[in-house]
Amino acid sequence: MLISASAGFAQSTLLESVKRNPAEAKAMCQSFKAMNSNGQSALSPEAINQLASQRNLSTNNAEILATYVIGLHCSDVR
Numbered sequence: 001m002l003i004s005a006s007a008g009f010a011q012s013t014l015l016e017s018v019k020r021n022p023a024e025a026k027a028m029c030q031s032f033k034a035m036n037s038n039g040q041s042a043l044s045p046e047a048i049n050q051l052a053s054q055r056n057l058s059t060n061n062a063e064i065l066a067t068y069v070i071g072l073h074c075s076d077v078r
Contacts, residue, residue, distance in 0.1 A: 015065070015068050018065065018068065019072075022073070025072070025073040028069045028073075028074075029069065029070075029073050029077060032069075032077040035047055036078055042070060042077050043067065047066070048062045048066060049062075051065065
């Protein structure tokens with residue numbers, strides 16, 4: 001249960017950082033749109049691994065972050 005609570009807190013902190021910094025979210029959207037223009041999904045395993053590596057995140061947290069940003073800031077991204 002403690003592990004679950006810690007994971008939830010980490011995700012909340014991660015999402016809050018983007019929520020408080022819309023410029024960061026917009027920059028991520030531009031990156032995701034560039035991937036789309038090259039025929040790559042922003043939620044593909046390769047894209048998620050790249051985001052995880054860039055931000056020093058687990059792949060699960062990177063996927064959550066990407067989904068959150070896409071859903072709130074760039075719903076036209078695939």
